[in-house]
Amino acid sequence: MKKWDEGYAWKVLWGTRTCNGEKEIDDYENYLPTNEPGECLPDFEKWDGFYHGYHLTLEPHKWEGNRVFLCKFWEGREVGNYIIARRIQFLKEVTIKNCIDPQIFIRIANLEGADLKGVDLSNANLERVNLVGADLRWANLERANLKGANLYKANLEYAKLRRAHLERSYLAEANLLYTDLFEANLGEANLWKTDLRASNLRAAILWGTNWEDAIVSDGIDLEHVNIDIKPEKEDEDYIEIKQTWSARVRRNFENEHSIFCW
16 A cells, blocks of 8 residues: 655546545535645545545546546555545646546546547446447457446447446447457447447357347357346246347347357
């Protein structure tokens, strides 16, 4: 666990309010910078360096929020992707005009139709983000949280989505040609008319996924996929549902390519 007497890190907010469970101050409006750094906040009364304190980060792409600030902190300890500080000062807001880091850019920008080719967004928190029409070719989204994200007509050709979370995401008409989805979770995702040709879905989780009119021929790898629906117990209804999904996936794939493994 790293400790600093003072240092610099990022603070992610929703507007002017906290987004990560701090209890001491809920709204930072009176401390935010304008043309000059903001006023120093008071010492966090119950600071313990482990949970209680001002929450900063060196990895803003893993947090939810829509504004990012550069802050100075005093007496900070690193706990996971948090820095728990006793006292902080907001120095400057990161804006579209001055941002040069794609991992911060995704927290502050409108990503609809954004050009994100080749960016490293591994482990990023993009839950429920609007990525309609975004260009994510060759992007690294390994282990990213894309639950509920809107990826309608997004271009993910050659993107790396290994072990990514795509549960309930909307991927209708998206381009996933040659996309690496090894062990990705696509539970209840919408893949209507999605192009999955030559994609790697080995060991992916596909239960409840909508495959209607998806393009799945030409070398798609579905070895060890998990299409089971998993309720709390295996009653007769569950067995019937499981058999229905199994038959449906068989019909969709077994005549389309030669490497499908059951």
